[in-house]
Amino acid sequence: MLESTPRRYIPLDQLSLLTSLVMVGLTLALILDLPMPRIAFIVLGSEASLTPSGHWLIALLLAALTAAGVNAIVRQHPRVHLADTRYIFILWILPATIVVTATLLLSFVDVRAYGVYALLLVGFTGALLVAAILGQYVTIDLNDRAYNAARLSVNLIVYFVGWILFSAVYTLKLRTLFSAPAIGLAAGLFALELLRSSEADFGRTWLYAALIGLIMAQVVWALNYWNLSGLLGGALLLIFFYAATGIVQQYLWNRLQRIVLIEFAFVVIGALILILWWRPS
Numbered sequence: 001m002l003e004s005t006p007r008r009y010i011p012l013d014q015l016s017l018l019t020s021l022v023m024v025g026l027t028l029a030l031i032l033d034l035p036m037p038r039i040a041f042i043v044l045g046s047e048a049s050l051t052p053s054g055h056w057l058i059a060l061l062l063a064a065l066t067a068a069g070v071n072a073i074v075r076q077h078p079r080v081h082l083a084d085t086r087y088i089f090i091l092w093i094l095p096a097t098i099v100v101t102a103t104l105l106l107s108f109v110d111v112r113a114y115g116v117y118a119l120l121l122v123g124f125t126g127a128l129l130v131a132a133i134l135g136q137y138v139t140i141d142l143n144d145r146a147y148n149a150a151r152l153s154v155n156l157i158v159y160f161v162g163w164i165l166f167s168a169v170y171t172l173k174l175r176t177l178f179s180a181p182a183i184g185l186a187a188g189l190f191a192l193e194l195l196r197s198s199e200a201d202f203g204r205t206w207l208y209a210a211l212i213g214l215i216m217a218q219v220v221w222a223l224n225y226w227n228l229s230g231l232l233g234g235a236l237l238l239i240f241f242y243a244a245t246g247i248v249q250q251y252l253w254n255r256l257q258r259i260v261l262i263e264f265a266f267v268v269i270g271a272l273i274l275i276l277w278w279r280p281s
């Protein structure tokens with residue numbers, strides 16, 4: 001068995017600087033209202049329009065800043081695949097998505113009435129960002145003593161952020177033309193982070209992640225016909241996402257058996273029963 005490779009000194013100075021800049025940017029998102037033009041277009045013969053808010057511009061800028069900061073941090077790990085940019089890109093996904101999700105949530109907040117809660121959300125986002133980056137840094141080395149704990153922590157963060165993001169998008173009650181691609185893209189990116197632990201061929205990993213994203217987009221299309229609250233809709237999307245990624249992960253680990261499929265089927269059916277029970281009449 002290979003011995004654990006000592007980790008290089010984690011660049012906490014860079015991590016703290018990145019977290020501080022992100023928290024400042026999120027705070028500015030509370031008070032800035034940047035004007036954005038209305039975008040009109042035609043899809044499949046029908047007219048559609050989109051009016052993005054200034055929060056989306058801030059979210060994209062903060063996501064780019066976060067990705068650059070994570071890139072600088074993880075490249076200092078002794079076992080990171082420096083020659084493979086696809087691997088580095090996967091490590092950007094979770095931290096950048098945390099920032100985008102937080103910016104989206106802050107766009108719903110009335111600063112005058114709930115300013116304190118908004119600042120608490122900014123602080124919580126900073127803590128979650130630190131936990132995600134540190135967890136990813138540890139999971140780069142499969143032989144690290146803390147790998148299992150770090151992998152579990154990263155997975156839980158992925159599912160938590162996924163539920164919040166799915167719920168936020170579902171709450172907006174967007175047309176399927178917009179909500180399906182948004183959920184599908186987010187699910188595919190989250191799947192890349194979860195499937196990274198299988199150490200499968202990158203081509204297969206990206207293929208299965210894209211397939212999961214396509215499945216989730218179809219699920220959103222079906223859910224848009226249901227009258228569910230945002231949280232329940234997000235929970236249902238998370239259940240399907242959990243089942244899809246879990247089955248694919250078991251397949252990549254060569255552990256996919258009939259009993260595994262039955263277990264995932266029971267999880268999905270049980271979740272559907274609970275959601276239908278809680279669904280308001």
